[in-house]
Amino acid sequence: MQGIKLKKYFSRNLKLISILTILALMVGCTTAPASPEEMTQSLNKESIDITNTIRIIEELSSEDFDGRLTGTKGNELTVEYIENYFKKIGLDNPTGIEGYRQSYDQKVLLNESKPMIAIKDGMGNITKEFGFLSDYRKMAIFEDVKIQGEATAEMIIINNFDEINNDDKALDGKILLISNNVIAGNPTGGYDILQKVLDLEQQVEGIIVNLDNRYGEHYLVSTSLRYINTKLGEGFNNKTGPIMAYFHDEAFEELTQAAMDGNTLHMKVDYSYKDEVAHNVIGVIPGSDEESQETLIIAAHLDHVGNNQDGTYNPGALDNASGTAAIMEIARMLKSEELQPKKTIIFIAFNGEEQYLCGSTYYVRNSLYPLANTTVINLDMVGSKEVIPLTIGGSSNNLNKDLYDIATELGIDALISQDIASDQRPFNDVGLEATTLIHLDTNKIHTKFDTIENxxxxxxxxxxxxVLSYIEKTAY
Structure with a gap:
């Protein structure tokens, strides 16, 4: 009797044990800890609205924004445009600033009117006016050059560096034509010539250097300021000193012939340095892990180099409406996801990049979020039509390698460089992981030809x- 009862007991309970075992296994399948790879949230990278991204580039590079130079109406319109976009897609407004704007003081270099360099005959009539940015580039960024005013003087051809000396009183009141062999092989030759002239007891009215450093067929527009100690930029409204310009070979030959023929040269400049209030535009997606305070900055510079005052402006489609539009699209896509990142993701459209990285420098010195655990991906000139590698640039070896590996996975031709002068640099300078993604297509940047066609x-x-793949792997 006892054996039969035990048999029935085990038979009945074996069924129960089997059921419990199956349930346990089912529960185990749903609650077992996932591997880090399995825990990675998946973003819908196929939902990129590239048509709208291109439309944003077209708009920002249009005549309405007039080249987006910091300190101009076009730049202010750009700030408003991005600010309204961040608000529309629902990015948080960071604590401590109003309307997504981080405002700061910046000195800006403005071209008030078209420069003029022209040959005059013995009667004072203009016989040849040279083309601004096609024949020459005006140097207004060097300390002690004249950036406001004009001069008319005889020309003296200089074929040797030693010819610029205090013994030669004939240099007084003249415009010097510095032949190419004087600065051959010296990348800072123009600046060195200026310093030599400034040491003279005589007053030299102008310096024309035979230096063809055009990008493509046209000289680029340069608005960089000097960076001095703790200041964001310093400019000099000089009405004394020589007027200075770089000329390409053919135009310089015309000048030397005119000098030998006894003609004079007329030079006129009308630049100014002004103190303006500029704005970085910043929007945020807060992270869920508040304790770690890890932040990921996705950035691009919104400014460009403005109007040439000769009936043309510099659209800056590739440099850098492309990067600006890209971070706007990335922000839109992340906000459209129902997933909250663990890291706080900060979107920054920096101002003042073209005038010595002023906006990004200001942010590093006045960060709205702790910098200690910050990683930065900066987009500058992305999507060039030229089939060239993507440069992953900056002094952050680990971040560079991570992005390079992802690029390889995606079939993107890429290379790593340590030396990129963009908005990652102020972050690198304080030891942070920061990298710029850039297509180094410099054929048309800072000219009127940098249009959406590029x-x-x-x-x-x-x-x-x-960028989305990196965010997916590291921020969610």
Whole structure:
């Protein structure tokens, strides 16, 4: 009797044990800890609206924004445009600033009217006016050059550096034509010539250097300021000193012939340095892990180099409406996801990049979030139609390698460089992981030819996917 009862007991309970075992296994399948790879949230990278991204580039590079130079109406309109976009897609407004704007004081270099360099005959009539940015580039960024005023004087051809000396009183009141062999092989030759002239007891009215440093067929517009100690930029409204310009070979030959023929040269400049209030535009997606205080900055510079005052402006489609539009699209896509990142993601459109990285420098010195655990991906000139590698640039070896590996996975041709002069640099300078993604297509940047035709939508979409892939792997 006892054996039969035990048999029935085990038979009945074996069924119960089997059921419990199956349930346990089912529960185990749903509650077992996932691997880090399995825990990675998946972003819908196929939902990139590249058509709208291209439309934003077209708009920012249009005549309405007039080249977006810091300190101009076009730049202010750009700030408003990005600010309204961040508000529309629902980015948080960071604590401590109003309307997504981080405002700061910046000195800006403005071209008030078209420069003029022209040959005059013995009667004072203009016989040849040279083309601004096609024949020559005006140097207004060097300390002690004249940036406001004009001069008319005889020309003296200088073929040797030693010819610039205090013994030669004939230099007084003249315009010096510095031949190419004087500065051959010296990348800072123009600056060195200026310093030599400034040491003279005589007053030299102008310096024309035969230096053809055009990008492509046209001289670029340069608005960089000196960076001095703790200041964001310093400029000099000089009405004394020589007027200075760089001339390409053919135009310089015309000048030397005119000098030998006894003609004079007329030079006129009308630049100014002004103190303006500039704005970085900042929007945020807060992270869920408040204790770690880890932040990821996705950045691009919104400014460009403005109007040439000769009926043309510099659209800056590739440099850098492309990067600005890309971070705007990335922000839109992340906000459209229902997933909250663990890291706080900060989107910054920096101002003043073209005038010595002023906006990013200001942010590093006045960060709205702790910098200690910050990583920065900066987009500058992305999506060039030229088939060139993507440069992953900056002094952050680990971040560079991570992005390079993702680029390789996505089939993006890329290379790593330590030396990129963009908005990652102020972060690198304080030891942070910061990298710039850039297509180094410099053929048309800082000229009137940098239009939407220079941007390829597929290559731009690939860069957006690269950034999203990094965000997916590290921020969620």
């Amino acid at each position: 941007v390829d939508k597929d290559r731009l979409a690939n860069i957006i996917k690269l």
